[in-house]
Amino acid sequence: MLKPEGIVRRKMVLFFIVDTSGSMWGTKIQAVNQAVCEVLPELQKMSDGNADALLQVAVLGFDNAAYWLTAEPQNVDAFFWKDLEANGGTNLGDALFKLNEKLSKDGFMGHASGAFAPALFLMSDGCPNDDSYKKELEKLRNNNWFKKAIKVACAIGDDAGCSVLEEFTGTPETILTVHTPEALKKVIRFVSVTSSQIGSQSAHVGNRQIDAVESKQDSMIGALQASSDQFTDDSDADEW
Amino acid sequence: MRLGIGRRISLTNGKSITVGDMLGEGGQGEVYKVTLDGKSYALKWYTSPDIIANEAFYKNLRNNIESGTPSDKFLWPKFLTEKAEGSFGYVMDLRPSGYNEFAEFLVAKKVFFDSHAAQINAALNITEAFRDLHRKGYSYQDLNDGNFFINAKTGDVLVCDNDNVAPNGENLGIKGKARYMAPEIVRNISKPDKYSDYFSLSVILFELMFFSHPLEGERLVKHPCLTEDLELLLYGKEPIFIFDPENAMNRPVQGIHNNAIRYWSVYPEYLRDKFRKAFSYKAMNSGDLDVARRERIMDNDWRKTFISLRSGIIRCPRCSEEIMLNIGADTKCPNPKCGNVIGKTHSLSFMGGKYRIPVYPGIEVLGCMTDDMCDDRMKRTGYISTHPQKPGVLGIRNDSSMPWTVKLKDGTVKPLEPGKSISFGVISEISFKQGCSADVID
Structure with missing residues (x-):
């Protein structure tokens, strides 16, 4: 029997957008590094056994300026996470600018057999110290890939600018606040796995109207609500 | 909250299980290895709040356990747990070794069928499993590429995730998986039932073959x-089959959909026709559900098609590649390095076309083809071979225990006793029993 090629899969890119400013130095950035490394084998397994989607990862760090750690999205089975280091400011505006650039068919989203809307996962522990982020966010909001994307943010510690993160996700329901490295690791694992799963998960019959569709972002909100007890971070104060 | 190793959970039958390692997790829950009376099983433990709160779901599981598995092709729920730690689960057999998930065959990185024979056996086993399930009055409701474990060597199949199975017409909340749901389910016009199962089954079978x-x-x-x-x-309002004979808007694209293009020509026309019917405009038109349901291919119909296909496999005389012979047309060897062409053969059409096999040396006639009351697709009742003294002359031997009646081309009728053969050149029809016959097609 002639061997078949793999079934045609659309790609699904999971973007890690990580604040690497000086305030992330130490346990915060180490927790991020460790958690992503730990979840990668899970994502690889998911991609191998997934006939719907080919999972890819892209990583954008930002401090004084934003920088791609992946020149293009990488298949999870070939991806190696290079530990991030933290120093400098929090130039979110440049990160949004660079994200907007790549959220296009000619950027990171081109694929012969098409792509699912991406998952964008922003992690930050502070407020942007640049003036440009509002302007760049405005531009990003007009990007069709961004509009359809799953958008989740993790606020690391008390000083994280939740209102800024909410401007990014468009809803407070996909913002998770963490106060400890353990909680951060849990959130990274959950968001990475769940946002990657959403595209191919069985859906339940709701009280929807005929021909109405649930957005991927709504599905993500549902998944976060259903598992909210896993992320209840009861810590009174930051422990970093 | 994950279950700890060593945790004991009571079953509704009064016994209790001991939790071992976690085997996996999905959208609805987690799977653990457990022991019961010294034997290992799998426990599906629910974490989805929707399911945990669904009393009807729990009751339905209990009913399914009580009524038992439709056949040995299911990893059917065996025991139900009492409610504990705010949840519940059910116990089933562990997946035996030698089986892979269907998705692994589709991704085609590490897992491949050994042969077309194994691949078609898998199709047969899947259709038989769903026929048995539907005959018990159930619908499966969530048929997708995650529901099967398949043995790559033999094509043996185990159907898993049987917890949404419910009496046809009842729905416990599941809708299905995108890309596998029938158009009327995608559009939320109706809830899953056996007719939407038929559609999803056709998608699975197409994926399995192409x-x-x-x-x-x-x-x-x-x-x-x-x-x-x-x-x-694309999957609800206006689905279009990639090989729709009347609508060329959605053809497979060379360089992307290479499998579809390559395998479409490998199979006989009668199989292609069956898929054209399964994915016709009428069968997918959710605007007229009565017609759509009528047009869908039932599991038993698929089964007959795959029995014919399985019977018509030969080895290429030139390169030994498996060839699935066409009926009424030439067949080209699918090995691109060979390209041998097997000329059109005579064929046998059983019971008005329910089964069709090519007349070629070594092909077997099966119990289900010669007796409409017999379901047996393993038992040989006839055999096609070359005349021992006349090369090129093909005949059929009666391997059953009953005499057949053959109608000669001149209109005369004569018996064909068990163990006896007759050449195809002189006959036009074989009658196996009252109401069961095969026409010889030139």
Whole structure:
């Protein structure tokens, strides 16, 4: 029997957008590094056994300026996470600018057999110290890939600018606040796995109207609500 | 909250299980290895709040356990747990070794069928499993590529995730998986039932034979982003089969949908026709559900088609590649390095076309073909071979225990006793029993 090629899969890119400013130095950035490394084998397994989607990862760090750690999205089975280091400011505006650039068919989203809307996962522990982020966010909001994307943010510690993160996700329901490295690791694992799963998960019959569709972002909100007890971070104060 | 190793959980039958390692997790829950009376089993433990709160779901599981598995092709729920730690679960057999998930065959990185024979056996086993399930009055409701474990060597199949199975017409909340749901389910016009099962089964069978999705062609790839609205259009409101004979808008694209293009020509026309019917405009038109349901291919119908297909496999005399012979047309060896052409053969059409096999040396006639009351697809009742003294002359031998009646081309009728053969050149019809016959087609 002639061997078949793999079934045609659309790609699904999971973007890690990580604040690497000086305030992330130490346990915060180490927790991020460790958690992503730990979840990668899970994502690889998911991609191998997934006939719907080919999972890819892209990583954008930002401090004084934003920088791609992946020149293009990488298949999870070939991806190696290079530990991030933290120093400098929090130039979110440049990160949004660079994200907007790549959220296009000619950027990171081109694929012969098409792509699912991406998952964008922003992690930050502070407020942007640049003036440009509002302007760049405005531009990003007009990007069709961004509009359809799953958008989740993790606020690391008390000083994280939740209102800024909410401007990014468009809803407070996909913002998770963490106060400890353990909680951060849990959130990274959950968001990475769940946002990657959403595209191919069985859906339940709701009280929807005929021909109405649930957005991927709504599905993500549902998944976060259903598992909210896993992320209840009861810590009174930051422990970093 | 994950279950700890060593945790004991009571079953509704009064016994208790001991939790071992976690084997996996999915959208609805987690799976653990457990022991019961010294034997290992798998426990599906629910974490989905929707299911945990669904009393009807729990009751339905209990009913399914009480009524038992439809056949040995299911990893059917065996025991139900009492409610504990705010949840519940059920116990089933562990997946035996030698089986892989269907998705692994589709991804085609490490797992491949040994042969077309094994691949078609898998199709047969899947159709038989769903026939048995539907005959018990159930519908499966969530048929997708995650429901099967398949043995690559033999094509043996185990159907898993049987917890949404419910009496046809009842729905416990599940809708199905995108790309496998029938159009009327995608559009939320109706809830899953046996007719939507028939549609999903056709998608699975197409994927199994072509390693491609039947609705994903040019129309999909011209959109860079598969949005929810686009999914609704392509799988719900306006699905178009990639080989629709009347609508060429969604053809497979060379360089992308290579499997679909390559395998479409490998199979006989009668199989291609069956898929054209399964994914016709009428069968997918959710605007007229009565017609759509009537047009869908039932599991038993698929079964007959795959029995014919399985019977018509030969080895290429030149390169030994498996060839599935056409009926009424030449067949080209699928090995691109060979290209040998087997000329059109005579064929036998049983019971008005329910089964069709080519007349070729070594092909077997089966119990289900010669007796409409017999379901047996393993028992040989006839055999096609070359005349021992006349090379090139083919005949059929009666391998059953009953005499057959053959009608000669001159109109005369004579018996064919068990163990006796007759040449195809002189006969036009074979009668096996009252109401069961085969026409010899030139």
